[in-house]
Amino acid sequence: MNICAVIIAGGIGTRFWPLSRKQRPKQFLPIISDKTMIEETIQRILPMLSYSNIYTIANQKQSLTLRELLPKMPSNNFLVEPKGKNTAPCLLLATAHLYLKDPESVIAVLPADHLIQDASYFLKKLKAAAHAADKSHSLITFGIPPTHPSTGYGYIQFSKKNPLSFSGEDFFRVQEFKEKPDQNTARSFLKTGAYFWNSGMFLWKAKVFSENLRKYAPEMFSHWKKILGALKSNDQNGLNAIFDEIPSISIDYALMEKTKNVLMGKGDFGWSDVGSWSSLLEIWEKDPNHNALRGECITIDTKNCLVHNPDKLTALIGLKDLVIVNTDDALLICKTDMDQKVKQVVNTLQKKGGKKYL
């Protein structure tokens, strides 16, 4: 079995502003450890895959940054999207590349900016999922056992009955992909125990992917064929033209929700999408007052605060539940339960001449 990994590295998140910037999104930030998240993601799979079987996909500029961060990866493995158009076009292109090399390849699609706490357990599950993708003729995904009725994730409804077993791991038949629910719906999902979070991690055999496109997503299948054609003839202009017209939709919407052939593995390996500053409060090491502090800090009567101010002294007096991020040109202070509004700051900067801070 020829297994390859495709790391989706093209995101342009705003939720880690002011540390994340347009040219330095989350995957290029060392927010979990002293390594960038993309480096962490690659390190995690190296016990299972060699560099020659690992690919990244991102835009031209980001791919240059990736080359610098990942000098051991073959230069042909940095796949370049003509333009950023959501995950469906991105994964059609990446899968087409590998399909042309070997339609029997099993491809593991992994986002570049997720945290996985138990890496060896993850690899065990990933190997089993690769076997499932190889043997079952299904598309494989990982569902994350939900810890709370989040309205921030999509859900995967699966059948708890008669799971299939590959390499000793259970894989469940997916019944439906659900968009981000409202609070009540999310609660009802959790009650049943048959809805897991959609992690955005997928595995498929290249030719199974192609077959499913043909059967369940005919419009995307025509783009798929065009992409294969352009790659075969090394026609960059043709590829650019395809990316101009291909719809900007997610792979969930384009394919996963439509096909009947999806199996779900349990992603119970300590997954987090590290979606906001306050999520780091659960990840970074904390002092006895539950403060997660990066940089020299003096705290007085202060608890549950997250500080990223590596180059300066920080003094905190009488505070709780704050996110504090100090960079060379901007300072963010935000109540932990309001960090979804960081996006609003970025929007304001976009509108009101604050481009230099983006």
Place this chain on the structure above:
Amino acid sequence: MNICAVIIAGGIGTRFWPLSRKQRPKQFLPIISDKTMIEETIQRILPMLSYSNIYTIANQKQSLTLRELLPKMPSNNFLVEPKGKNTAPCLLLATAHLYLKDPESVIAVLPADHLIQDASYFLKKLKAAAHAADKSHSLITFGIPPTHPSTGYGYIQFSKKNPLSFSGEDFFRVQEFKEKPDQNTARSFLKTGAYFWNSGMFLWKAKVFSENLRKYAPEMFSHWKKILGALKSNDQNGLNAIFDEIPSISIDYALMEKTKNVLMGKGDFGWSDVGSWSSLLEIWEKDPNHNALRGECITIDTKNCLVHNPDKLTALIGLKDLVIVNTDDALLICKTDMDQKVKQVVNTLQKKGGKKYL
């Protein structure tokens, strides 16, 4: 009448850390306007006094800074303390300087780091106080009508009966100087209406000062005579030796509390000693949410915050009642009602190898 002003500019406050540092205390900071507080203080009295009649007193290093800030002041007017030893030694030295020039001089002693909101009313009162000092053979002080039962100030108990009038202003006989009281005592003070805050502003005729020292503070009077001797013979080593042995006490304790000849004018000209960061919330211009913001700021759901971050962007989300100060090497975030603990941060830095931040 020959009136001179002596500006006490030798303080080394810690309450405006991290903006104030050992080499740049509050009087050298532009925290009220874009001018330093010492410049503000001098500007305020220039309609009444010429530069040749204005003196500063500070240590050697601070006097160099003062010369740079006040290029129009004659270089002989920057009086230098051999070492910082509280206000009694400082004012003995400054008064001795002026006594030797003219024992009939009336001297107005003004701290360099106070705010006065109504400058012209202040000058009217100051002129009247100078007349009182000239004609009454008393020491003159200004008491501040208390706005709340503060435990942070000393109080002046005065007789409301039969005030003396000079230039149309009332001056009240002082009965007692009171140290900083506890909360209950402060409340009882306010009830009577006969206790005002001790502002630390004084006026005296040089020879009246000398007489009062002789009568009521004999120990200090012997130091006074030695200082006069050292100044007359231009004996710097002698002066240094006197400053080695003279007790480090306040002028309140050394003289004002002991003499029977003190008159108090009402300091109802919008005085503030600008004692802490949060006091600036009452002074700086505010936005409709009562935020006082220095520097480019984006605020979302934020009220009653003070920001000093002039060189960077600040984004605040979901905050209230915070002081936020960002400098080149340190960031302070402090609940407004806890800013007295800034001193504790400075103490920690002193003890734990943080000298570079002092």
